[in-house]
Amino acid sequence: MGRLTGKTALVTGGALGIGRAACLRLAQEGARVAVTDLHDTEGHAVVETITKAGGSAGYWHLDVSHEADVRAVFEDVLQAFGHLDVLVNNAGITGPNKPTHEVTEAEWDHLMAVNVKGVFFCTKHALPYMMAAGHGSIINLSSIYGLVGAPDVPPYHASKGAVREMSKTDAMIYAKQGIRVNSVHPGFISTPMVENFAKSQGDAAKVRAGLDALHPLGHIGEADDIAWGIVYLASDESKFVTGAELVIDGGYTAR
Ligand code: NAP
16 A cells, blocks of 8 residues: 555556556555546546545546547646656557458558557657656556567567567666656456457357466466556656566466
């Protein structure tokens, strides 16, 4: 409790899955949280859960792939909260699960607009506030798929590799201004993204067992496993950590 007292955090894709868990844990540790997403009902529900528990939060509708919307929402959040200390670039999509030669230009562009351009837009519009304050922590959700290959979702792999490298470059550029930038690399985590994928493959239980077996610890992770890593990177406990890759994957990439 209290690891983030006095800080404000904006989380993209905060209504569901890892983003939702991050919002709840950040708030539990004392941060004031701007929950943003496309899913308004679920986003408001996250805010209600936080406020009922005694925390502080607000909800904003935000599609991270539209720069004008990102600029406007960040301005609004700053007006409401007064400062922005932590940005969690969490919103992401899986995109088409096809081999590269079957992926269309439109599918590629859509995936990149959310997973890469969205991170760029939100980082770009958070930085002036953080530079003015002389501190900040930007936490970018990459993936094990940004570290190692697998024979599926090629545009997703490309996007998560880009997010990993964007994090390191921004870490270098803004270090002198007290702004830390790190990437988080989850293994498979039980969220709507993965549950929908399992259902789309037919026998969801069999798919889930197959995913569990990919992780040396014997099972896929929970959203909270990632949320606690995000809390650490948001807090001053990680004040000497920048340009780092926080891998939380049950051992997936250890082999
Ligand atoms: P999720 O369950 O699908 O939740 C992501 C949230 O972001 C959803 O509410 C989603 O809405 C929203 N979103 C999608 N496009 C958006 C946009 N353009 N603007 C704003 N919000 C948008 O996903 P998750 O599993 O929690 O994943 C969160 C992050 O972790 C992603 O970046 C993902 O790539 C990464 N990650 C996840 C896993 C995993 O196994 N779950 C593993 C490694 C990395 P929709 O439901 O409409 O898409």
